[in-house]
Amino acid sequence: MGFPNLDGKTRVCGLFGFPVEHSFSPAMHNAAFQNRGLNWAYLPFAVQPEHLAKAVQGITALNLAGVNITVPHKQRVIPLLDEIDQAAAQIGAVNTIVNNQGKLVGYNTDGAGFIKSLAEEANFEPRGKRVLLLGAGGAARAVAFSLAMAGCQAIYITNRTTETAKALARELSQKCGVAAEVLPWGLELPAAAVARVDLVVQTTSLGMWPNTQACPEFPFGALHPGQLVCDLIYTPRQTAFLQQASARGATILNGLGMLLYQGVLAFELWTGHTAPVEVMKEILERQLNDSKL
Numbered sequence: 001m002g003f004p005n006l007d008g009k010t011r012v013c014g015l016f017g018f019p020v021e022h023s024f025s026p027a028m029h030n031a032a033f034q035n036r037g038l039n040w041a042y043l044p045f046a047v048q049p050e051h052l053a054k055a056v057q058g059i060t061a062l063n064l065a066g067v068n069i070t071v072p073h074k075q076r077v078i079p080l081l082d083e084i085d086q087a088a089a090q091i092g093a094v095n096t097i098v099n100n101q102g103k104l105v106g107y108n109t110d111g112a113g114f115i116k117s118l119a120e121e122a123n124f125e126p127r128g129k130r131v132l133l134l135g136a137g138g139a140a141r142a143v144a145f146s147l148a149m150a151g152c153q154a155i156y157i158t159n160r161t162t163e164t165a166k167a168l169a170r171e172l173s174q175k176c177g178v179a180a181e182v183l184p185w186g187l188e189l190p191a192a193a194v195a196r197v198d199l200v201v202q203t204t205s206l207g208m209w210p211n212t213q214a215c216p217e218f219p220f221g222a223l224h225p226g227q228l229v230c231d232l233i234y235t236p237r238q239t240a241f242l243q244q245a246s247a248r249g250a251t252i253l254n255g256l257g258m259l260l261y262q263g264v265l266a267f268e269l270w271t272g273h274t275a276p277v278e279v280m281k282e283i284l285e286r287q288l289n290d291s292k293l
């Protein structure tokens with residue numbers, strides 16, 4: 001893809017992570033800038049962990065418009081910023097920085113992107129709903145706090161390491177006032193509890209390429225039509241977990257929508273323009289097909 005408009009007025013943003021070479025974000029954002037006729041460019045920056053503080057200073061020094069932050073920097077970047085949005089502070093991770101005239105403001109569009117993908121791709125509104133989360137790591141935190149803030153009624157958490165799930169449940173009820181409860185992991189998970197929830201979200205890395213045969217143990221027989229089952233994984237597009245859920249009649253959704261909408265929200269925070277969602281979606285689909293993952 002070319003950058004026909006690069007000149008002295010080009011606004012630059014990008015991605016800080018390590019590694020970054022497999023990211024779909026540069027193609028997605030550059031296509032969006034072109035589509036909107038914006039003289040902007042998005043570049044990948046491979047920032048080693050020991051260089052993160054200097055790279056963040058570089059945002060102001062080089063007058064970058066903003067950056068996305070990815071693995072392994074999402075938590076460690078927080079103390080390096082001037083201001084943290086409330087949702088990002090609760091989640092404890094930042095994936096988007098806006099350079100507001102030299103003031104660096106941190107946001108988390110992962111969680112909000114997930115909520116938007118539920119609305120846009122499954123017509124699902126979290127308010128008043130019961131949710132079961134598998135996993136209690138970084139991705140689970142973004143999803144859990146965003147669901148709590150979107151008004152869901154109860155969040156059940158199951159995780160291989162019970163202590164991590166307990167800590168997350170405690171934080172959710174203290175910070176958001178939502179009912180949060182820990183349930184046993186694997187086949188010990190009570191079928192009745194699974195049958196009662198409206199939404200199941202699989203946030204662990206089990207089943208992600210190249211270990212596509214992996215799947216959390218789960219009482220799949222308790223799932224039924226009318227439930228929505230999400231897996232945050234999008235390589236492969238349909239994990240073994242989603243296949244099992246689909247076989248029980250549940251509606252299924254993968255993580256591609258979350259990836260798309262976290263990008264859509266970041267684009268809008270940086271540029272103030274409405275993002276060309278369909279263009280961004282098409283680029284993601286194409287990148288995913290080309291990557292053969």
Ligand code: ATR
Nearest residue numbers: 135136137138139140159160161164203204205206
């Ligand atoms: P991410 O940012 O992708 O959420 P993470 O913060 O490292 O990554 O969290 C990984 C999640 O996947 C955790 O819930 C982890 O469970 P533990 O807390 O027990 O580590 C879960 N996970 C990873 N590998 C797993 C496995 N083989 N079996 C069960 N759970 C696993």
